[in-house]
Amino acid sequence: MRRPRDEKLSGWGRVPTVSAHQVLSEDLASITTDVPLSRGLGRSYGDASLPAQGDRRVAGSVLADRILSFDPDSGILRAEAGLSLREIVRLFLTRGFFTPVSPGTQFVTLGGMVAADIHGKGHHRDGCFGQYVTSLRIRVADGRIIDCSPTKERDLFRATIGGMGLTGHILEVAVRLKRIPSPWIYFESVRVPDIDAYIAALKESSATWPQTVGFIDCTKRGRSLGRGILIKGRWADPKEAPPFPPPPKRERSVPFDLPSGLINRLSIRAFNALTYWKHYAPVKRGIIHPESYFYPLDAVLHWNRAYGRRGLTQYQCLLPNEAGPGVARRFLELMQSHHAASPVCVIKDHGPQGIGLLSFPRPGISIAVDFAVGDRTQALVDALNEFVIREGGRVYLAKDAFTRAAHFRAMEPRLAEWEAIRRRWDPERKFRSRQSVRVLGDDPAPGTTRVPEEVHDASSSGLSPAPRSRTA
C-alpha cells in the first residue's frame, strides 16, 4: 500500500516550513485518536500549527465543517471545528448575524479562533472570541471526548481558549453570534500626524466607537514618527445602509512567489508614504463593504508570496496601559534602531483580559508589524521581547515564530496555572506543536527516532539560494 505523501506545511509566514502529513477527513473524531496536534487553515503566522520536530502527522480539521445547529433567538451556532469564518460570514451576514469578534482574515476555522482566542478591532468593547463560546467538545489526551463550558469542566475550557491546541483536539464549537442592525459598516477615518497624537486619538475614539484600528508609518523618523490613519467603525443603521446586501467580492491572488528582496526598506517607505497620502482628506466617512472593512488583506489571496521564499514573520505585542502613553514611540524607535521596517504597522486598543488563561490581550495597546525574515530577525525579536518584558507586556502566540522559552516565561505570569491544568489533563504532554517545543520547552516527540526534514528557506532545501533580505 502506498504511504500517504508528506507535504510541505507552514504557517502563513512560511517560516518555518516542515515536511509532514496532514491527515484529512470529514470525520474529525476518527483522525484525532493518535495525533499530537490539530491544524485548521494554517493562518497562524509561525509554527503554532506545525507538528513538533519528531512528529510526522497533524490532523487537518478543514473537511469537518458541518453546522450542527443554529438558534436565531439566541444566536448560538454550533458547528464542527473546521467551519471557516468565511462560510459563517457568507451564510449569516444577510440574516442579520455576524461573528461576535472578528480577526483580520476570514480564512480561519472555528477551532483556530478558539485556540488562538482571537481578538479584533472591537476588543476594547467586545473582548475576545472565547467570551462568546458557550461550549466546546474536545478530544483529550486519554482519548475521551469531553464537553466543556464556562460552567462544566471550567478549567479545561479556560485552558483551551487561547491554549493553541495544546489541551486537546477541538472537535465542536458552540458560539453566540452577534445580531447586527444591517450588513454594512459605517466608518470614519482620520489622518493623524504622529504616534503620540495617534495613541491619544485611538484612546479617545475607543470611548465612543465600538471598533477602532489604525495603520501607522513606522519608517518615518523624528516628528512624523508613527504618522498614520485611524479608522473608526460601527455597524450601519438600517436607515443609512444601502437597501441591498453587500455583493460578493472578486478574488485576486499573488499567483507565484515574488523575489525575496522585493519588500525592502525602500519599497516599504514608499508604500507607507503612499498609504498615508492616499488619505489626503483629513477626515473621510461613509458606508463601506464589511469585507473591505474587516478583511482588507483578504482581497489579495496568497499575499504572503509577496515576501518571497524566505517568508515573513509578524510580531505582535501587547503593551499595557501601565507602561504609559510614550511606550509606542519607544517601541518604534527601538525597531528603527535595529533598521527594521514593516510595510504594515497596526495599532489597536485593548480592554479587559478574557477568560482564556493564555489569552493575549489585556488593557493597553497592541502593535503588530510584519518583517521579511532574514539573518537578523532572531536578534530583532529578542530585542523587542526584552523591551516588551521590561514594559510588562507580552506577545501573541498565533503570530509568533521566534520568541525564546525564557522570554515567554518572563512575559507570562499565568503560565504556571495553565501548565497545572495541562498536567492534569495531559500528564505525558501528548499534545505538542513545534511552537510548544520552542516556547514551552516540550519534549520533541519522545521515543521517536526519525526527525522530519526541515526546510527553513530555499537555501537549505537545495534550491537556488535566495537573495539575503535587507530588512530585519
Place this chain on the structure above:
Amino acid sequence: MKIVLLGATKGMGRSLGRLLVERKHDLFLLGREAQDLARSARDFEVRGSRPLNSVGSAPCDLAHPDSFPPALDAAEKALGKIDAVIVTGGLFATQDKLEADPDFTAQLLQVDFTGTVLFCEVARKRLLAAGGGTLCVFSSVAGERGRKPVIIYGAAKAGLSHYLEGLDHKFSGQGLTVINIKPGFVKTGMTAGLPAPPFAGDPDKVAKLVLTAIEKKKPVAYVPGPWALIMFVIRLLPRAIMRKISF
C-alpha cells in the same frame, strides 16, 4: 425540485447538497449511518434556512440491495413526488491497496458497480412510474479507459458508465433524464493524501457544474471541464504508449 441524494455526508455529495438547499431545492438524504445523516441534515437545514427536521433521511447501503426499496419509500413519503435521484456515494482505494486486499476489492466492486446499478434500477422504475424525472449518477473519468493507477476502480466505473448510457438510450423518450457525472481528480476526503494534479477540482465548484448539468439535462458531464479534453487525449493514445506511461 424534490431531490433524493445518496451519499450526501461527504465530499462532492456534501458540497452538492449544500448548493441544492441554498438554491431552495428540497432534499431527502440516503446513506449508511443514521447519525452521520442526521448531522448532515441539520447542516443543510441551517444553510438553506429551513426549519428543524425539514430535511429527512433514511438508511441506505449500496452494499445491501434490501435497503433500497424501504429507503426510497421513506423518501417518497417525505417529499411526495420525487423529481430527481442523485447518487454520489461509492468506495475508492488506490490500485495498490486493492491488489493487496481481495476482500476489499470484492466490496468495492459490489458497491461501485453491482449495488449502484441495482439501486438505479429501483430508482428509475419509480421515476418512470411517476411520469419521469432525473437520475444523476457519479461515475468517474477512471472508467474512460483501462489505466494502470485505476484498473479495478476504473473497471467498476466503466461498467457503470455503460449502464447509464444504455439507460439514456432506452428511456430518454419516456421522460427519464439520465446524467452521467464523470469527475476527474477532486480534492475531497476520498483523495486526501494522494498527490493532486495541477488541474485538480474543488468540490464546491464541481457542485455548481453538476447542478448546471442537471438543469441543462446534459447526458454526460466531465467535472471540472478540462478533464473532458484530458480524457479525449487518453482515449486516442495507442496501446504501446498506455503500456509505457503510468497515468
